[in-house]
Amino acid sequence: MNKFPLLTLVTCLASPLAAFAQTEHAPLVSIDTHDNFFNQIKNLCHKAFEGKIAIDNAKGDSFANKKLIMHVRKCNDRQLQIPFHVGEDASRTWIITKTGSGLSLKHDHRHKDGSHDKSTMYGGHTLDAGWDQVQSFPADQYSKELFVELGIPQSAGNTWQMFIYPEKFSYRMIRQGREFRVDFDLTKPIEAPAAPWGY
Known part of the structure:
Protein backbone atom coordinates (compact mmCIF):
# COMPACT_ATOMS: atom_id res chain seq x y z
CA MET A 1 0.00 0.00 0.00
CA ASN A 2 1.34 3.38 -0.99
CA LYS A 3 1.24 5.68 2.03
CA PHE A 4 2.52 8.78 0.27
CA PRO A 5 -0.83 10.14 -1.05
CA LEU A 6 -2.26 10.09 2.47
CA LEU A 7 0.83 11.78 3.85
CA THR A 8 0.64 14.41 1.13
CA LEU A 9 -3.03 15.06 1.81
CA VAL A 10 -2.50 15.41 5.55
CA THR A 11 0.44 17.75 4.99
CA CYS A 12 -1.40 19.90 2.47
CA LEU A 13 -4.52 20.26 4.59
CA ALA A 14 -2.62 21.22 7.72
CA SER A 15 -3.04 24.72 9.03
CA PRO A 16 -1.04 27.15 6.90
CA LEU A 17 0.24 28.73 10.09
CA ALA A 18 1.57 25.35 11.18
CA ALA A 19 3.08 24.84 7.74
CA PHE A 20 4.67 28.28 8.05
CA ALA A 21 6.33 27.19 11.30
CA GLN A 22 7.34 23.74 10.00
CA THR A 23 9.49 25.26 7.26
CA GLU A 24 11.69 27.00 9.84
CA HIS A 25 14.28 24.20 9.87
CA ALA A 26 14.03 23.13 6.22
CA PRO A 27 17.21 23.35 4.12
CA LEU A 28 17.69 26.62 2.30
CA VAL A 29 17.45 26.76 -1.46
CA SER A 30 20.95 27.07 -2.90
CA ILE A 31 20.09 28.08 -6.48
CA ASP A 32 20.75 31.79 -6.91
CA THR A 33 17.85 32.38 -9.31
CA HIS A 34 15.39 30.87 -6.83
CA LYS A 59 -15.87 32.40 -21.14
CA GLY A 60 -16.71 33.21 -17.53
CA ASP A 61 -16.22 36.64 -15.99
CA SER A 62 -15.83 35.86 -12.29
CA PHE A 63 -12.98 38.40 -12.07
CA ALA A 64 -14.54 41.07 -14.27
CA ASN A 65 -15.21 44.49 -12.74
CA LYS A 66 -13.83 43.45 -9.36
CA LYS A 67 -10.99 45.04 -7.43
CA LEU A 68 -7.96 42.73 -7.47
CA ILE A 69 -5.41 43.07 -4.67
CA MET A 70 -2.29 41.11 -3.80
CA HIS A 71 -0.94 41.54 -0.29
CA VAL A 72 2.53 40.26 0.58
CA ARG A 73 1.29 39.67 4.09
CA LYS A 74 3.65 37.35 5.93
CA CYS A 75 7.27 36.52 5.18
CA ASN A 76 10.21 34.69 6.67
CA ASP A 77 13.37 33.18 5.20
CA ARG A 78 11.49 30.04 4.12
CA GLN A 79 7.99 31.06 3.14
CA LEU A 80 5.88 33.88 1.72
CA GLN A 81 2.11 34.15 2.20
CA ILE A 82 0.38 36.35 -0.37
CA PRO A 83 -3.41 36.73 -0.16
CA PHE A 84 -5.11 37.47 -3.50
CA HIS A 85 -8.36 39.34 -2.94
CA VAL A 86 -11.02 39.39 -5.67
CA GLY A 87 -13.58 42.02 -4.72
CA GLU A 88 -15.07 40.93 -1.39
CA ASP A 89 -13.77 37.38 -1.89
CA ALA A 90 -10.84 36.80 0.47
CA SER A 91 -10.65 33.05 -0.08
CA ARG A 92 -7.29 32.83 -1.86
CA THR A 93 -3.73 32.85 -0.56
CA TRP A 94 -0.62 32.04 -2.58
CA ILE A 95 2.07 30.28 -0.54
CA ILE A 96 5.64 30.20 -1.87
CA THR A 97 7.97 27.91 0.07
CA LYS A 98 11.66 27.04 -0.17
CA THR A 99 11.79 23.24 -0.16
CA GLY A 100 15.51 22.48 -0.34
CA SER A 101 15.17 21.37 -3.96
CA GLY A 102 13.53 24.49 -5.32
CA LEU A 103 10.41 26.56 -4.78
CA SER A 104 6.86 25.36 -4.20
CA LEU A 105 3.70 27.33 -5.00
CA LYS A 106 0.46 26.35 -3.29
CA HIS A 107 -3.02 27.88 -3.49
CA ASP A 108 -4.76 27.91 -0.11
CA HIS A 109 -8.50 28.27 -0.74
CA ARG A 110 -10.84 28.87 2.21
CA HIS A 111 -14.53 29.36 2.89
CA LYS A 112 -15.68 32.47 4.73
CA ASP A 113 -15.79 30.52 8.01
CA GLY A 114 -12.11 29.69 7.57
CA SER A 115 -12.58 26.05 6.63
CA HIS A 116 -10.74 24.64 3.63
CA ASP A 117 -12.43 24.51 0.26
CA LYS A 118 -12.41 21.13 -1.51
CA SER A 119 -10.11 22.72 -4.06
CA THR A 120 -7.19 23.77 -1.90
CA MET A 121 -3.43 23.44 -1.60
CA TYR A 122 -3.03 22.68 -5.28
CA GLY A 123 -0.01 24.03 -7.08
CA GLY A 124 3.38 22.96 -8.29
CA HIS A 125 7.13 22.95 -7.87
CA THR A 126 9.97 24.43 -9.89
CA LEU A 127 11.67 21.92 -12.20
CA ASP A 128 14.58 24.12 -13.25
CA ALA A 129 16.55 27.18 -12.20
CA GLY A 130 14.22 29.65 -13.87
CA TRP A 131 15.28 33.28 -13.74
CA ASP A 132 15.66 36.00 -11.13
CA GLN A 133 12.46 37.56 -12.49
CA VAL A 134 10.42 34.49 -13.54
CA GLN A 135 9.61 31.11 -12.03
CA SER A 136 7.31 28.37 -13.33
CA PHE A 137 5.41 25.83 -11.25
CA PRO A 138 4.00 22.86 -13.23
CA ALA A 139 1.17 21.03 -11.45
CA ASP A 140 2.42 18.47 -8.94
CA GLN A 141 1.03 14.97 -8.44
CA TYR A 142 -1.23 15.95 -5.55
CA SER A 143 -2.80 18.65 -7.70
CA LYS A 144 -3.28 16.36 -10.69
CA GLU A 145 -5.09 13.79 -8.55
CA LEU A 146 -7.18 16.51 -6.88
CA PHE A 147 -8.26 17.95 -10.24
CA VAL A 148 -9.34 14.51 -11.47
CA GLU A 149 -11.30 13.97 -8.25
CA LEU A 150 -12.98 17.37 -8.69
CA GLY A 151 -13.99 16.56 -12.26
CA ILE A 152 -11.62 19.04 -13.94
CA PRO A 153 -8.91 16.73 -15.33
CA GLN A 154 -7.90 19.36 -17.90
CA SER A 155 -6.38 21.36 -15.04
CA ALA A 156 -3.77 18.61 -14.56
CA GLY A 157 -1.88 20.35 -17.36
CA ASN A 158 -1.70 23.63 -15.45
CA THR A 159 1.54 25.54 -15.11
CA TRP A 160 1.56 28.61 -12.87
CA GLN A 161 4.08 31.36 -13.44
CA MET A 162 5.08 34.41 -11.45
CA PHE A 163 6.98 37.40 -12.81
CA ILE A 164 8.62 40.07 -10.65
CA TYR A 165 10.01 43.31 -12.11
CA PRO A 166 10.65 46.71 -10.48
CA GLU A 167 7.30 48.09 -11.67
CA LYS A 168 5.15 44.99 -12.09
CA PHE A 169 4.29 41.62 -10.56
CA SER A 170 2.36 39.14 -12.70
CA TYR A 171 0.55 35.91 -11.83
CA ARG A 172 -0.14 33.67 -14.81
CA MET A 173 -1.78 30.27 -15.31
CA ILE A 174 -1.48 28.43 -18.62
CA ARG A 175 -2.48 25.07 -20.07
CA GLN A 176 -3.55 23.90 -23.49
CA GLY A 177 -6.33 26.24 -24.65
CA ARG A 178 -6.37 28.31 -21.45
CA GLU A 179 -4.48 31.38 -20.29
CA PHE A 180 -5.06 33.74 -17.39
CA ARG A 181 -2.81 36.59 -16.26
CA VAL A 182 -3.21 39.43 -13.81
CA ASP A 183 -0.65 42.25 -13.55
CA PHE A 184 -0.10 44.25 -10.37
CA ASP A 185 1.32 47.79 -10.34
CA LEU A 186 4.22 47.83 -7.87
CA THR A 187 4.75 51.57 -8.25
CA LYS A 188 1.58 52.41 -6.30
CA PRO A 189 1.24 50.58 -2.96
CA ILE A 190 -2.27 50.71 -1.51
CA GLU A 191 -3.77 50.21 1.92
CA ALA A 192 -3.48 46.59 2.99
CA PRO A 193 -6.78 44.68 3.15
CA ALA A 194 -8.02 42.68 6.13
CA ALA A 195 -6.63 39.20 6.70
CA PRO A 196 -7.86 36.56 4.24
CA TRP A 197 -10.44 34.02 5.35
CA GLY A 198 -9.02 31.46 7.76
CA TYR A 199 -6.04 33.58 8.82
Missing part, protein backbone atom coordinates in the same frame (compact mmCIF):
# COMPACT_ATOMS: atom_id res chain seq x y z
CA ASP A 35 16.80 32.89 -3.96
CA ASN A 36 16.85 36.11 -5.96
CA PHE A 37 13.25 35.62 -7.12
CA PHE A 38 12.11 34.80 -3.57
CA ASN A 39 13.93 37.78 -2.07
CA GLN A 40 12.53 40.25 -4.58
CA ILE A 41 9.02 39.31 -3.49
CA LYS A 42 10.05 39.25 0.16
CA ASN A 43 11.24 42.85 -0.21
CA LEU A 44 7.58 43.77 -0.78
CA CYS A 45 6.49 42.28 2.54
CA HIS A 46 3.57 44.02 4.29
CA LYS A 47 2.72 45.93 1.11
CA ALA A 48 -0.40 45.57 -1.04
CA PHE A 49 -0.93 46.36 -4.70
CA GLU A 50 -3.88 46.58 -7.07
CA GLY A 51 -3.95 44.56 -10.25
CA LYS A 52 -5.78 44.25 -13.55
CA ILE A 53 -6.63 41.29 -15.75
CA ALA A 54 -4.21 41.28 -18.68
CA ILE A 55 -5.35 38.02 -20.30
CA ASP A 56 -8.32 35.75 -19.61
CA ASN A 57 -9.57 33.60 -22.46
CA ALA A 58 -12.20 31.79 -20.38
Whole structure:
Protein backbone atom coordinates (compact mmCIF):
# COMPACT_ATOMS: atom_id res chain seq x y z
CA MET A 1 0.00 0.00 0.00
CA ASN A 2 1.34 3.38 -0.99
CA LYS A 3 1.24 5.68 2.03
CA PHE A 4 2.52 8.78 0.27
CA PRO A 5 -0.83 10.14 -1.05
CA LEU A 6 -2.26 10.09 2.47
CA LEU A 7 0.83 11.78 3.85
CA THR A 8 0.64 14.41 1.13
CA LEU A 9 -3.03 15.06 1.81
CA VAL A 10 -2.50 15.41 5.55
CA THR A 11 0.44 17.75 4.99
CA CYS A 12 -1.40 19.90 2.47
CA LEU A 13 -4.52 20.26 4.59
CA ALA A 14 -2.62 21.22 7.72
CA SER A 15 -3.04 24.72 9.03
CA PRO A 16 -1.04 27.15 6.90
CA LEU A 17 0.24 28.73 10.09
CA ALA A 18 1.57 25.35 11.18
CA ALA A 19 3.08 24.84 7.74
CA PHE A 20 4.67 28.28 8.05
CA ALA A 21 6.33 27.19 11.30
CA GLN A 22 7.34 23.74 10.00
CA THR A 23 9.49 25.26 7.26
CA GLU A 24 11.69 27.00 9.84
CA HIS A 25 14.28 24.20 9.87
CA ALA A 26 14.03 23.13 6.22
CA PRO A 27 17.21 23.35 4.12
CA LEU A 28 17.69 26.62 2.30
CA VAL A 29 17.45 26.76 -1.46
CA SER A 30 20.95 27.07 -2.90
CA ILE A 31 20.09 28.08 -6.48
CA ASP A 32 20.75 31.79 -6.91
CA THR A 33 17.85 32.38 -9.31
CA HIS A 34 15.39 30.87 -6.83
CA ASP A 35 16.80 32.89 -3.96
CA ASN A 36 16.85 36.11 -5.96
CA PHE A 37 13.25 35.62 -7.12
CA PHE A 38 12.11 34.80 -3.57
CA ASN A 39 13.93 37.78 -2.07
CA GLN A 40 12.53 40.25 -4.58
CA ILE A 41 9.02 39.31 -3.49
CA LYS A 42 10.05 39.25 0.16
CA ASN A 43 11.24 42.85 -0.21
CA LEU A 44 7.58 43.77 -0.78
CA CYS A 45 6.49 42.28 2.54
CA HIS A 46 3.57 44.02 4.29
CA LYS A 47 2.72 45.93 1.11
CA ALA A 48 -0.40 45.57 -1.04
CA PHE A 49 -0.93 46.36 -4.70
CA GLU A 50 -3.88 46.58 -7.07
CA GLY A 51 -3.95 44.56 -10.25
CA LYS A 52 -5.78 44.25 -13.55
CA ILE A 53 -6.63 41.29 -15.75
CA ALA A 54 -4.21 41.28 -18.68
CA ILE A 55 -5.35 38.02 -20.30
CA ASP A 56 -8.32 35.75 -19.61
CA ASN A 57 -9.57 33.60 -22.46
CA ALA A 58 -12.20 31.79 -20.38
CA LYS A 59 -15.87 32.40 -21.14
CA GLY A 60 -16.71 33.21 -17.53
CA ASP A 61 -16.22 36.64 -15.99
CA SER A 62 -15.83 35.86 -12.29
CA PHE A 63 -12.98 38.40 -12.07
CA ALA A 64 -14.54 41.07 -14.27
CA ASN A 65 -15.21 44.49 -12.74
CA LYS A 66 -13.83 43.45 -9.36
CA LYS A 67 -10.99 45.04 -7.43
CA LEU A 68 -7.96 42.73 -7.47
CA ILE A 69 -5.41 43.07 -4.67
CA MET A 70 -2.29 41.11 -3.80
CA HIS A 71 -0.94 41.54 -0.29
CA VAL A 72 2.53 40.26 0.58
CA ARG A 73 1.29 39.67 4.09
CA LYS A 74 3.65 37.35 5.93
CA CYS A 75 7.27 36.52 5.18
CA ASN A 76 10.21 34.69 6.67
CA ASP A 77 13.37 33.18 5.20
CA ARG A 78 11.49 30.04 4.12
CA GLN A 79 7.99 31.06 3.14
CA LEU A 80 5.88 33.88 1.72
CA GLN A 81 2.11 34.15 2.20
CA ILE A 82 0.38 36.35 -0.37
CA PRO A 83 -3.41 36.73 -0.16
CA PHE A 84 -5.11 37.47 -3.50
CA HIS A 85 -8.36 39.34 -2.94
CA VAL A 86 -11.02 39.39 -5.67
CA GLY A 87 -13.58 42.02 -4.72
CA GLU A 88 -15.07 40.93 -1.39
CA ASP A 89 -13.77 37.38 -1.89
CA ALA A 90 -10.84 36.80 0.47
CA SER A 91 -10.65 33.05 -0.08
CA ARG A 92 -7.29 32.83 -1.86
CA THR A 93 -3.73 32.85 -0.56
CA TRP A 94 -0.62 32.04 -2.58
CA ILE A 95 2.07 30.28 -0.54
CA ILE A 96 5.64 30.20 -1.87
CA THR A 97 7.97 27.91 0.07
CA LYS A 98 11.66 27.04 -0.17
CA THR A 99 11.79 23.24 -0.16
CA GLY A 100 15.51 22.48 -0.34
CA SER A 101 15.17 21.37 -3.96
CA GLY A 102 13.53 24.49 -5.32
CA LEU A 103 10.41 26.56 -4.78
CA SER A 104 6.86 25.36 -4.20
CA LEU A 105 3.70 27.33 -5.00
CA LYS A 106 0.46 26.35 -3.29
CA HIS A 107 -3.02 27.88 -3.49
CA ASP A 108 -4.76 27.91 -0.11
CA HIS A 109 -8.50 28.27 -0.74
CA ARG A 110 -10.84 28.87 2.21
CA HIS A 111 -14.53 29.36 2.89
CA LYS A 112 -15.68 32.47 4.73
CA ASP A 113 -15.79 30.52 8.01
CA GLY A 114 -12.11 29.69 7.57
CA SER A 115 -12.58 26.05 6.63
CA HIS A 116 -10.74 24.64 3.63
CA ASP A 117 -12.43 24.51 0.26
CA LYS A 118 -12.41 21.13 -1.51
CA SER A 119 -10.11 22.72 -4.06
CA THR A 120 -7.19 23.77 -1.90
CA MET A 121 -3.43 23.44 -1.60
CA TYR A 122 -3.03 22.68 -5.28
CA GLY A 123 -0.01 24.03 -7.08
CA GLY A 124 3.38 22.96 -8.29
CA HIS A 125 7.13 22.95 -7.87
CA THR A 126 9.97 24.43 -9.89
CA LEU A 127 11.67 21.92 -12.20
CA ASP A 128 14.58 24.12 -13.25
CA ALA A 129 16.55 27.18 -12.20
CA GLY A 130 14.22 29.65 -13.87
CA TRP A 131 15.28 33.28 -13.74
CA ASP A 132 15.66 36.00 -11.13
CA GLN A 133 12.46 37.56 -12.49
CA VAL A 134 10.42 34.49 -13.54
CA GLN A 135 9.61 31.11 -12.03
CA SER A 136 7.31 28.37 -13.33
CA PHE A 137 5.41 25.83 -11.25
CA PRO A 138 4.00 22.86 -13.23
CA ALA A 139 1.17 21.03 -11.45
CA ASP A 140 2.42 18.47 -8.94
CA GLN A 141 1.03 14.97 -8.44
CA TYR A 142 -1.23 15.95 -5.55
CA SER A 143 -2.80 18.65 -7.70
CA LYS A 144 -3.28 16.36 -10.69
CA GLU A 145 -5.09 13.79 -8.55
CA LEU A 146 -7.18 16.51 -6.88
CA PHE A 147 -8.26 17.95 -10.24
CA VAL A 148 -9.34 14.51 -11.47
CA GLU A 149 -11.30 13.97 -8.25
CA LEU A 150 -12.98 17.37 -8.69
CA GLY A 151 -13.99 16.56 -12.26
CA ILE A 152 -11.62 19.04 -13.94
CA PRO A 153 -8.91 16.73 -15.33
CA GLN A 154 -7.90 19.36 -17.90
CA SER A 155 -6.38 21.36 -15.04
CA ALA A 156 -3.77 18.61 -14.56
CA GLY A 157 -1.88 20.35 -17.36
CA ASN A 158 -1.70 23.63 -15.45
CA THR A 159 1.54 25.54 -15.11
CA TRP A 160 1.56 28.61 -12.87
CA GLN A 161 4.08 31.36 -13.44
CA MET A 162 5.08 34.41 -11.45
CA PHE A 163 6.98 37.40 -12.81
CA ILE A 164 8.62 40.07 -10.65
CA TYR A 165 10.01 43.31 -12.11
CA PRO A 166 10.65 46.71 -10.48
CA GLU A 167 7.30 48.09 -11.67
CA LYS A 168 5.15 44.99 -12.09
CA PHE A 169 4.29 41.62 -10.56
CA SER A 170 2.36 39.14 -12.70
CA TYR A 171 0.55 35.91 -11.83
CA ARG A 172 -0.14 33.67 -14.81
CA MET A 173 -1.78 30.27 -15.31
CA ILE A 174 -1.48 28.43 -18.62
CA ARG A 175 -2.48 25.07 -20.07
CA GLN A 176 -3.55 23.90 -23.49
CA GLY A 177 -6.33 26.24 -24.65
CA ARG A 178 -6.37 28.31 -21.45
CA GLU A 179 -4.48 31.38 -20.29
CA PHE A 180 -5.06 33.74 -17.39
CA ARG A 181 -2.81 36.59 -16.26
CA VAL A 182 -3.21 39.43 -13.81
CA ASP A 183 -0.65 42.25 -13.55
CA PHE A 184 -0.10 44.25 -10.37
CA ASP A 185 1.32 47.79 -10.34
CA LEU A 186 4.22 47.83 -7.87
CA THR A 187 4.75 51.57 -8.25
CA LYS A 188 1.58 52.41 -6.30
CA PRO A 189 1.24 50.58 -2.96
CA ILE A 190 -2.27 50.71 -1.51
CA GLU A 191 -3.77 50.21 1.92
CA ALA A 192 -3.48 46.59 2.99
CA PRO A 193 -6.78 44.68 3.15
CA ALA A 194 -8.02 42.68 6.13
CA ALA A 195 -6.63 39.20 6.70
CA PRO A 196 -7.86 36.56 4.24
CA TRP A 197 -10.44 34.02 5.35
CA GLY A 198 -9.02 31.46 7.76
CA TYR A 199 -6.04 33.58 8.82
